Amino acid sequence: MLSLRGPAGLGKTELARLIARTSLDRFPDGVLSVDLDDFRLDGALDPGDVLAQLLGSLDVEPALLEAQFKARCRQYWNRTAQARLVLIVDNARYASEVVPLLPASGGSLVIVASHGPLHDLEDGTAIDFPLPPLAERAAAELLGLIVRDQRLAEDPEAVRALVRLCDGLPAALHVAGRWVRAHRLRPLSRLIPELQGELTDKGVSGVERVWDTAYGRLSVPAALLYRLLAHHPGTTFTVDSATALLGSGQESCEAALEELDRAGLLDLSPGDGRLRLPGPLRAHALRRSRSDAEEGEVSAARTRVLRWYVRQAQRADRFAAGRRLVVADTLAPVPGAPDVALADPEEATDDGDRAARAVRAARWLHEERHALVACARAAYDLGLDAEVVALSEPAWTYGLDHPHRSDAVQVFRLAVAAAVRHGRNAAWLVRTRCQLARPLWESGELGDAARELASAEAAVALLGDDVRDRKLRASVLEFRGMLNGARGEWAAAVADFARSRDVHLAIRNPYGAMLQTYRMGEARLKLGELDAARSLLEEAHAEAVTLRRERMMRRTGFALADVLARLGRTDEARELYEQSLEGARERRSDFDQARVHDALGRLEEAAGLGARAAEHRAAAHDIRRRNGLA
Incomplete structure (x- = not known):
């Protein structure tokens, strides 16, 4: 087991993935990855749900998932007893969260990423590798790989000044590199002093200065979306849900997302369609929201995306389960937030297409389960009782296909309340x-x-x-x-x-x-x-x-x-x-x-x-x- 620890922004997750990719020849059964923050509700973690996701990644069918936690642990051990795989556990807070997830096989590699040391891991079970901020030379090398610009070689003094602004954090260096790349005609000798002079009196860290500069150069829609992403109900999001959060249509949202990517404030490269605002940037976006948001901006966006999620869940429920008894009214389309492209099975021309459409709708409920639970909690806290009850209906369909999941039960309890x-x-x-x-x-x-x-x-x-x-x-x-x-x-x-x-x-x-x-x-x-x-x-x-x-x-x-x-x-x-x-x-x-x-x-x-x-x-x-x- 390898334990990578250090403050947010040091690149622990990317390092873990790099180690996994370069080790695949020794671990032919592949890579499993789980972010524990995706499973937290009010800070609490249900390890049984984490095991359910890992077992699903190991091709265990939901209907064959053991109901009780101890039995599920045995099932996971059985499934991994002969495996040679890499398991990445991200954002661990306590060793007790990690222990049930360890594969049974001694031929597997476990990489745990955490902010602080996991003191209660048994001695000798992990190689503890604290990650300090990059030294100036290493940071300059990384900046050169990010930018690949001749100006860096021509002005090493300006490079050192820029590196110092980033405090040795790879996340900040990526933002700074894209910022430099966006100003290709200016010499660094003029560009860096301009940046320093602009931010000298702000009283924030060098990393914060870099992010503030990138944020300050955004268009109005991109800056608004950046602020609002800190309030997205799920830790990951899609283009569809970001569009609902922004509320100005899909083209406007796509342009804003691309601008955030160019500015280094978002990475659009993940291939599974789910995007994430990394922890340090999410915290920065939240700070910008608190200082720059107009009155009512956040509450309107939270209500809009919440109701959009309710409507999409209702559509997915009907498409997956067919018409059935429900007690909640169907929500109307949300202005500025188009519906997810789910096809109605009732409009299919043959049985095969009808079944495929139903399966896709059920898959959407599974993919968005964390956001839907967060929406139920947010709706309850906002006093939106009708929305909470409405979310319990698709949670029922999801629960039938994925029995013994505590996330669905959480929604049912909120709906009763x-x-x-x-x-x-x-x-x-x-x-x-x-x-x-x-x-x-x-x-x-x-x-x-x-x-x-x-x-x-x-x-x-x-x-x-x-x-x-x-x-x-x-x-x-x-x-x-x-x-x-x-x-x-x-x-x-x-x-x-x-x-x-x-x-x-x-x-x-x-x-x-x-x-x-x-x-x-x-x-x-x-x-x-x-x-x-x-x-x-x-x-x-x-x-x-x-x-x-x-x-x-x-x-x-x-x-x-x-x-x-x-x-x-x-x-x-x-x-x-x-x-x-x-x-x-x-x-x-x-x-x-x-x-x-x-x-x-x-x-x-x-x-x-x-x-x-x-x-x-x-x-x-x-x-x-x-x-x-x-």
Whole structure:
């Protein structure tokens, strides 16, 4: 392990990446990188969410992610036991944040970047490498690499003066180099004294002088964007979200970003589409905001980008999950902030395009998860209760695709608090408490889940009698049935699902009725009532096919196959299982492939086909091994 430490702006992150790039021949399994500041909420860090990202980078499917932290640690150890990789952990504050992330293999390299020493790392576990500011000679060499200008060789005295202004910080040298490059016709002997004279009386450090000079030469839109980026809800941003922050259209924002890049105040080179204002520059931008912002400038921008994020999340939610029950009004387009280019699956011309559009929308929710959590917190702090509740709806869709994630649960808790504080919208109270209850019982917190559902049921009495409110009543019954199932009380669950189905039938909601029929069939199966389960699941599967609800077609088909297998109808069960396996392979779903292989293994074993059963068991084991579960 290598520990790189020193003040912000010294280039620790870039040095870590350089070491990783030059070491790839010794570490053929590649490079993992995680910035712990991306996971902090009010300073607190959830290491389980960091492990979830690392496991995802190791191609572990979200559905196969262990729920409990200790189990997730074991999964990570299993997945890295034979690995030879480089792990970069950026912005660590304590050794306790780093220890759970260490790969199990002694053949891996870990590089930790921190501002200060990590005293509680065990002696001998890391090579501690404090990074001092660059010496004058090294700083001059770096400046020469940045600028590559003949004037540097012609006027070494001016170079020394410029280097001293930068205090040996590579981040400042990059800004200074671009500043010099922007004034190619002036000799350095005149340029540097002008800079020094302009800033002598400002009483700030040399680095601050360089940044202030670059900032002072920006156009009005670029200077405004620089100030506002310090208030972006996420630590990383995209051109789209920066446009929403600025609020003057995409062309204006793109021009401002390019100007910031030319000035050395931003790096547009990252290839993943996500940009970052480095820590020292973010702090500088915040100082400029405090001193230069016009009245209302920051609050207007924060509200604008927050509402833009809410609208984009609502669009992504609908595109990923389809039309479903929601309790928040859809926000209108934000002036000066175009929508993200997500395509509506309902406008697709074929099933493949429809599925691809849904996947892209779901991916957007995952990519922006940190910003969405930050938006929920900011909205709550600003008293924007409707926006907090609205964000809980896409968090639900994200949570279904990425179970056991504490970031989604944080949004659900904020949404409950916002609904309670608002106090005048019964639908919010019902919906948000139901959303919070599910991850609670999935984590084994059955008592807390029951209390949330009891509060939701109390709020049901305040609902009206329109279609949406009746759907909410049915939803509470469904959640109650699911909680009873988690308790093992399947007879009570059947009764709850049946009551929920009756409501959906009364309001002519075929999808809701089909879903409750499916849940009843699963509950009957748990009770051992095979004929009743078969009849219900056949009905649900046929309706899912009619409605073209692909996810429910998969779920109902697999459940029906389980019942048919237990009834001894082997050929029918095998056909459904093989359809499920083909679909899982097309979706590249390891979770579904593993469980179908398990089911086929049991089916073939019961049919006396031991060799085929062994093949399926081996395939399931191989999938789990790849995901760190075996």
